[in-house]
Amino acid sequence: MSALAAGPVLATLHAGQASTGEAILFWVLAPIMVLAALGLLLARKAVHAALAVILVMICLAFMYVAQDAVFLGVVQVVVYTGAIMMLFLFVLMLVGVDQSDSLVETIRGQRWIGLLAGIGLAVVLAGVVGRATFPPATGLDSANDPSNPEGLARLVFGSYVFAFEAVGALLVTAALGALVLTHRRRLTPRVGQRELADARVKAGAVLTPLPAPGVYARHNAMDVPALGPDGRPLEHSVPRVLRVRGQQADEREYAARIERVLAGEWAGGEGSTALATTTEAVETPGSDENPPPHARPDVGAPVPGAATDKPAQEEQG
Amino acid sequence: MIALLAASSTTAQTGADFSDDVFWVWLVKAVAILVFLLVSVLIAIWFERKVVARMQVRPGPNVHGPFGLLQSLADAMKLLFKEDMTVKAADKLVYVAAPMIAVFCSLLVFAVIPFGPAVWIGGHHTPLQLTDFPVAVLYILACASVGVYGIVLGGWSSNSTYPLLGSVRSTAQVISYELSMGLSLVTVFILAGSMSTSEIVSSQKTLWWFIPLLPAFVIYVVSMIGETNRLPFDLPEAEGELVGGYTTEYSSMKFAWFFLAEYINMLNVSAVATTLFLGGWRAPWPISTINDGMFNHGWWPILWFLAKLWFFMFVFVWVRGTLLRFRYDQFMKFGWKVLIPFALGWLVIVAAVQGLRQFSDLNVRTTLFVLAGVVAVVAIAAFFVPEKKVAATKPRRGPEVIDPFAAGYPVPPMPGQTLPPSPRKERAAAAAGATAGSDPTTPEVHGG
Numbered sequence: 001m002s003a004l005a006a007g008p009v010l011a012t013l014h015a016g017q018a019s020t021g022e023a024i025l026f027w028v029l030a031p032i033m034v035l036a037a038l039g040l041l042l043a044r045k046a047v048h049a050a051l052a053v054i055l056v057m058i059c060l061a062f063m064y065v066a067q068d069a070v071f072l073g074v075v076q077v078v079v080y081t082g083a084i085m086m087l088f089l090f091v092l093m094l095v096g097v098d099q100s101d102s103l104v105e106t107i108r109g110q111r112w113i114g115l116l117a118g119i120g121l122a123v124v125l126a127g128v129v130g131r132a133t134f135p136p137a138t139g140l141d142s143a144n145d146p147s148n149p150e151g152l153a154r155l156v157f158g159s160y161v162f163a164f165e166a167v168g169a170l171l172v173t174a175a176l177g178a179l180v181l182t183h184r185r186r187l188t189p190r191v192g193q194r195e196l197a198d199a200r201v202k203a204g205a206v207l208t209p210l211p212a213p214g215v216y217a218r219h220n221a222m223d224v225p226a227l228g229p230d231g232r233p234l235e236h237s238v239p240r241v242l243r244v245r246g247q248q249a250d251e252r253e254y255a256a257r258i259e260r261v262l263a264g265e266w267a268g269g270e271g272s273t274a275l276a277t278t279t280e281a282v283e284t285p286g287s288d289e290n291p292p293p294h295a296r297p298d299v300g301a302p303v304p305g306a307a308t309d310k311p312a313q314e315e316q317g
Numbered sequence: 318m319i320a321l322l323a324a325s326s327t328t329a330q331t332g333a334d335f336s337d338d339v340f341w342v343w344l345v346k347a348v349a350i351l352v353f354l355l356v357s358v359l360i361a362i363w364f365e366r367k368v369v370a371r372m373q374v375r376p377g378p379n380v381h382g383p384f385g386l387l388q389s390l391a392d393a394m395k396l397l398f399k400e401d402m403t404v405k406a407a408d409k410l411v412y413v414a415a416p417m418i419a420v421f422c423s424l425l426v427f428a429v430i431p432f433g434p435a436v437w438i439g440g441h442h443t444p445l446q447l448t449d450f451p452v453a454v455l456y457i458l459a460c461a462s463v464g465v466y467g468i469v470l471g472g473w474s475s476n477s478t479y480p481l482l483g484s485v486r487s488t489a490q491v492i493s494y495e496l497s498m499g500l501s502l503v504t505v506f507i508l509a510g511s512m513s514t515s516e517i518v519s520s521q522k523t524l525w526w527f528i529p530l531l532p533a534f535v536i537y538v539v540s541m542i543g544e545t546n547r548l549p550f551d552l553p554e555a556e557g558e559l560v561g562g563y564t565t566e567y568s569s570m571k572f573a574w575f576f577l578a579e580y581i582n583m584l585n586v587s588a589v590a591t592t593l594f595l596g597g598w599r600a601p602w603p604i605s606t607i608n609d610g611m612f613n614h615g616w617w618p619i620l621w622f623l624a625k626l627w628f629f630m631f632v633f634v635w636v637r638g639t640l641l642r643f644r645y646d647q648f649m650k651f652g653w654k655v656l657i658p659f660a661l662g663w664l665v666i667v668a669a670v671q672g673l674r675q676f677s678d679l680n681v682r683t684t685l686f687v688l689a690g691v692v693a694v695v696a697i698a699a700f701f702v703p704e705k706k707v708a709a710t711k712p713r714r715g716p717e718v719i720d721p722f723a724a725g726y727p728v729p730p731m732p733g734q735t736l737p738p739s740p741r742k743e744r745a746a747a748a749a750g751a752t753a754g755s756d757p758t759t760p761e762v763h764g765g
Binding site for chain 2: 045047061070071075081082089093094147150202
């Protein structure tokens with residue numbers, strides 16, 4: 001890619017038309033482009049290779065602009081860097097973050113065939129470029145008359161309109177072909193949000209979002225189960241990963257405390273200091289008229305309520 | 318790049334004339350733009366918090382400085398002094414480069430935004446614009462599309478799930494919304510006959526383009542919100558779904574840069590909307606006629622430009638305070654199945670009308686009136702065509718009785734529907750009703 005870009009610039013240099021600024025720009029950008037192009041070949045990670053391509057493309061855009069092809073330079077960034085390389089990155093990122101290239105040949109002799117084809121292409125290109133003759137230069141001012149996009153538009157929609165339309169038709173055909181080839185007819189009805197909700201209701205599953213861990217428990221940590229309305233720990237509130245790994249907090253520790261509370265020890269007020277603090281916390285305003293929670297365990301709201309109301313003042317956690 | 322573009326730009330016909338610019342004028346303009354952007358971001362953060370707060374009937378920031386104006390400065394300082402963490406598993410180079418890419422690309426756009434007409438600065442007659450060239454608006458699109466790499470690479474290099482999801486979303490979002498944005502801009506190019514910002518502004522001398530191009534304007538405003546990842550399109554950083562999206566693993570200054578880039582991008586798209594659709598720095602109609610257009614000359618136009626810019630910033634905040642976040646598939650459907658087809662259709666219409674105007678002797682105004690007449694006649698004639706007998710299929714009389722538990726959970730009756738008679742009532746009325754036992758649940762409507 002860098003070689004392709006270097007061609008016209010060198011041509012103008014030899015013609016003695018390039019300004020000093022342009023020459024400096026070329027000698028600054030060309031090494032960067034070559035390095036980036038090599039980076040594409042040598043990078044281990046696919047995303048780094050893609051980044052190298054992006055760098056080459058942006059440098060190339062600078063080159064175009066330096067040669068008065070403003071439209072081409074900007075469109076190069078918009079279309080190739082902004083859209084096509086973005087799609088590449090999209091795919092690469094989905095393939096895997098740490099994915100390296102696999103060096104296993106899937107087709108036998110692939111490497112040698114590729115090398116041969118590369119040499120062939122180089123020979124053909126060298127032949128074509130070597131035999132190319134240029135008409136006498138008319139100068140960029142006449143080519144870009146009255147402005148660069150208009151001069152280009154005259155060429156694309158005037159002299160080359162048929163080729164342009166043919167390319168457009170080909171692209172549309174390709175897009176439609178990709179669409180048709182990748183289209184799969186749906187065999188089962190689509191399951192959307194609504195259907196999922198209906199199914200959940202029919203199955204009698206939990207309708208609300210699952211309780212978050214630590215909510216209304218004594219600790220606001222991921223591994224501490226939440227307390228249900230009855231004051232009992234809800235095991236499923238702890239993330240499944242923690243449960244599978246066995247990193248869940250000891251549920252029995254919390255359950256034991258709850259059991260003590262539910263067993264009615266809260267009403268006595270005597271006992272250890274820890275118990276006393278628990279009892280204080282349980283006596284929330286407004287809960288006096290309620291029957292004791294052990295009498296009606298299904299209504300035992302005071303326990304979670306107490307944990308939210310004044311949990312921090314006496315308990316050290 | 319900017320200097321290059323400016324140097325390579327050919328002489329504009331009606332656009333800004335930069336021939337009198339010298340190096341220090343360029344420098345002054347560039348520094349002024351930088352300062353303007355950074356100060357505007359500080360004000361924008363305060364503005365957003367204040368306006369959203371007013372919309373939610375609370376005071377908003379009001380402690381630091383008059384009206385809480387220094388709040389965002391304090392926040393910025395706090396971010397600066399926070400611990401700068403780098404994730405151990407991150408791809409270091411890309412991880413550090415990503416916020417820089419985002420900020421640098423967002424800073425580039427204002428180079429081609431005209432703040433006003435030519436003024437005298439230190440003996441030089443120069444337009445209030447850093448530079449301009451024939452494809453300035455495309456250059457803005459290019460900067461925006463490279464700026465997205467900051468988001469995408471930031472999410473990828475964090476080597477973490479939520480940031481990656483955020484950046485993947487951002488990629489898809491930008492690709493799909495840039496299309497409709499570009500298509501709506503093309504209609505402006507067609508009417509203005511140019512892609513240079515100063516020429517587009519000068520083409521709006523009599524009529525601002527948002528009036529004849531209202532559909533394109535609406536499409537642009539929608540897709541500019543999508544392009545800047547703002548609510549209701551803030552899926553790449555949706556707090557409720559992705560923690561912080563691509564910014565999750567960033568802290569301190571690096572996070573601040575992403576934040577800065579987001580707000581500068583808001584200013585950018587607002588400035589583009591102002592320039593392309595709202596007449597740029599031109600004074601609004603009644604003011605523009607005062608004293609032979611006095612307010613369209615000298616330094617006055619900066620005022621109108623800023624007023625329009627901040628109008629769009631207000632729209633951003635307004636939308637954020639009003640709408641909920643889209644679901645991702647709804648968002649994609651909206652982009653591909655609504656915005657792009659509409660933008661494309663509108664583009665075809667505009668191109669056809671402009672082609673008629675330029676390449677035929679037809680008087681476009683009469684043609685459009687004739688077309689409108691034809692449409693009106695067809696619409697009136699449609700009233701006389703008898704409708705198909707759709708109504709015959711529903712001869713029902715009285716409200717429809719529904720089974721509220723058909724889907725497994727109780728639903729209230731819609732208008733025109735009614736519930737079956739309550740079994741409990743029947744039981745109360747006639748002892749041991751025959752149907753009472755068949756349905757154990759009672760159709761109570763909760764929360765009515």
